Amino acid sequence: MQPSPKTIAALKAAVFALALVPLGELAAGALFFPDWLGANPGEFIDRATGRWTLRLLLITLCVTPLRAITGWNWLLRFRRMLGLFTFFYGVMHLSSYVTFRRVFDAEEIARDIVERPFMTVGFAALVLMIPLAATSTNAMVRRVGARRWQMLHRLVYLIAPLGVLHYWFMVKRDITQPAIYAAILAVLLGYRIVAGLAAAPSARKVSTGQTV
Template sequence: MASIEREKPLKPSLRTPPAAAITAIKLLVFLLCLLPALQLLLGWQADTLGANPVETITHASGTWTLRLLLITLAVTPLRRLTGLHWLLRLRRMLGLFAFAWGLAHFATYLWLDQFFDWAAIAADILKRPFITVGFAALVLMLPLALTSNRLAVRRLGGRRWQALHRSTYAIAILGVVHFWWLVKADVLEPAIYALVLAALLGMRAWWRELERRRQLAAAVPQARGNGRVVRIVPK
């Protein structure tokens, strides 16, 4: 790819920030991911969350889960497009925050919305498709959260770990469906999330297709070009 610069010395720059800068960026992202929670807590205390604060919290926590899922999925494409490879070092935290917001969303539903009315909750999960898919997305996030450490990567092996963590695609799709199915009539907002997700997954599909073609060209050199590798991606 165009972004591979092996021979250059590593001078601190936007592409190769010093360790301290990355730590600072991580801290900033950490605080930004917590900020909406602080807003909700203060709003709850001050009674400024509107006439239906439980609904406000439910919507906000759900929205942040979905946003963080999409931001997590944006890391790889952004890295590839900009060459900022250190972005990868934010991904685990972003993914874990998506899970944390998902848990907060579910806890809001269990506690503030249903008040642990287990019969009603079970009926919702089984009978209401939008709740079923939302619940499925949360359950699927659990193994990813549990394997988001180095030990797990080592134990699973890189390939298997990556295969497992590709379920993020399915989780994000379920998340958007969950949102789409719960709105009454105005699908504008879920449609925006769906478009962003489609773009993020579409880029991956396109790059995969390019890679497939490249490999195909490399594997059957005899068929075309008299033994020369036909390059699709310029060097």
């Protein structure tokens, strides 16, 4: 099934709007409905943006398996947008921590990154997202080269576990949600490993001139 260009454009607009809903809710709470954000609005915003960073990252990783299972190649057109929204909410997550938790105290922020494991892995994950976001355009794909671009963007397979680990370290008591995210990530990465192993024999036969 191949949707028309108009349908693809409409779906992209819908996905774009849906990805902005969490931001809209936070903005509405901050400006008009402060009760939505609880007794500690800064902490609420910090945690909400972190959860949405991880959710969007996992949704982005769902695109390739869904495309392979359904045969809907057009799903790949949404991967870049979802990845950029992941980076956007990741930057918001760090910004809320810097603003509300540490009030721009650079010394405290640096100490947290070095001494607190959840900050170390979380900061590392966000730093690794930067080259992916910076090379997300078609022009950058051509400039970097398709093969090197693909290798670079495999960093997502390191970023995702770091993101889950960041959440796991941060939660003090109930680890139910981090465990759910970890299970989803394990399925997504496991699928890729199995698919890669299944494709390897065919790739070797093609490279040696054999066909099936």
